[in-house]
Amino acid sequence: MSAVAGKAEEFKKLDVQVLSCSTDSRFVHKIWQEQELSKMVDGGVPFPMLSDAGGKIGTVYGVYDEAGGVNVRGRFIIDPDGIIQAIEILTPPVGRKVAESIRQLQAFQHVRATKGAEVCPAGWEPGKPTLKVHPDLAGRVWEIWKPDE
Amino acid sequence: MTDVKKPEGCVAAAAGPVSPKPAAASSTSIDPAREETHMHVTVGKPAPDFEAAAFYQGGFKNIRLSDYLGKWVFLCFYPGDFTFV
Known part of the structure; x- marks a missing residue:
């Protein structure tokens, strides 16, 4: 705690x-x-x-x-x-990592602020690109977001 | 009536888990208290409301989860005070 x-x-x-x-x-x-x-x-x-x-x-x-x-x-x-x-x-026996909780809170707050129009890909942090939910995005996430970036 | 605060007793009655609806007089045979302990928490679903005795700002008060509707809440359970992790 x-x-x-x-x-x-x-x-x-x-x-x-x-x-x-x-x-x-x-x-x-x-x-x-x-x-x-x-x-x-x-x-x-x-x-x-x-x-x-x-x-x-x-x-x-x-x-x-x-x-x-x-x-x-x-x-x-x-x-x-x-x-x-x-x-x-x-x-x-294992404690939490609070920084990760804070990152998740920031991501959820961002999604809520955009009323769900933007979503946060894996590892998202404030300032990094979000994904705009749109049918055209299907199959093209790779253009915007790569793992381990 | 004076504003004298009641002395703190040894035990603070707190409601604990609070059912969304008061035990409705219905024809079902399910005991509401029993049903409550089998409630499941799931993401995307409402957080079960509760009332708990609390230590806060140097004093004691009872706190309800629903007091914080309108705010983000970070609810953290842990095994015990004075433990090592």
């Missing part, structure tokens, strides 16, 4: 609300913030830390591990209409 907190400014710039969620109580969140997170990240975690006691929310989201009694690493990008646009779920 500290990795996400470290990118808090970038989330804020994109006007994205971060919510973190574990089965820990809000009291544990408070002490974690005070004892550790605030030493890892200047000012600590700036977003709400949610408590999912019993894993009820995690169960609905398909990330609750009953054997361990915890939520695994599940990440959901939800658009302003409340629609899930992206899901990433990892088992506990």
Whole structure:
């Protein structure tokens, strides 16, 4: 979570609300913030830390591990209409790469800003060419976009 | 009535997953609570709403996902505070 907190400014710039969620109580969140997170990240975690006691929310989201009694690493990008646009779920031993989440957010925001008229090819980053959705594009993507560019 | 804040109790009641519709009095025999835990999340579909107790800005408050409609939300589950990754 500290990795996400470290990118808090970038989330804020994109006007994205971060919510973190574990089965820990809000009291544990408070002490974690005070004892550790605030030493890892200047000012600590700036977003709400949610408590999912019993894993009820995690169960609905398909990330609750009953054997361990915890939520695994599940990440959901939800658009302003409340629609899930992206899901990433990892088992506990491997952490996420937050920069990739930010890239995906930028891509989804771009698509939404163009009302779906433009789409983002693999590896797209802001400033790189998008694809304009049109029947004429069929069979000609290679002219605009190549893998590993 | 005064504006005195209620002291924080040990347990904060939060609704947890919230069904889109209140348990409608219908003739179906499916228990709504049971149905809820079998809900599937899928890209392109609405994110199930919920209410959770939260620590935020130094204090405690309950937060609902639907409070953030109109904004992009990055919802992040993780195994536990004080873990190593």
